[in-house]
Amino acid sequence: VRLVESGGGSVQAGGSLRLSCVGSGYTFGGVCMGWFRQAPGKPREWVASVDGYGVGTIGDSLKGRFNVSRDDAKKVLFLQMNNLTPEDSALYYCALKWGLRDCDEESRIQFWGQGTQITVSS
Secondary structure (H helix, E strand, O other): OEEEEEOOEEEEOOOOEEEEEEEEOOOHHHEEEEEEEEOOOOOOEEEEEEOOOOOEEEOHHHOOOEEEEEEOOOOEEEEEEOOOOHHHOEEEEEEEEEOOOOOOOHHHOOEEOOOEEEEEEO
16 A cells, blocks of 8 residues: 655645645555644644545534545545645645544554645744
8 A cells, every 4th residue: 555645835824735645555445544634743633534435524623624535536535725824734644544434543544645744834
């Protein structure tokens, strides 16, 4: 299994970014995939996920600004981030869990991408 993120970068507060995660080495439809992030000095936290049924879930504090989706045909997971703030600055990781659900818990994740950095300036 390989997960490769892209789309990170630097943006001013209020801007938008779209992250992509291209997966390979597995059957895309039979997994749960998500995004986590980790800021310096803080633990890694769940951001959003799409389960094996195609149902997307966003963290409560991010609803209204972030959206998650996946394209099973192309094996790509997306994270659309709008109205970014400096508090969103972090290393964002793509994550995969075998099975259809429960990829919102770090301990359940079997595979991780290398991460893509998001830096939001005020």
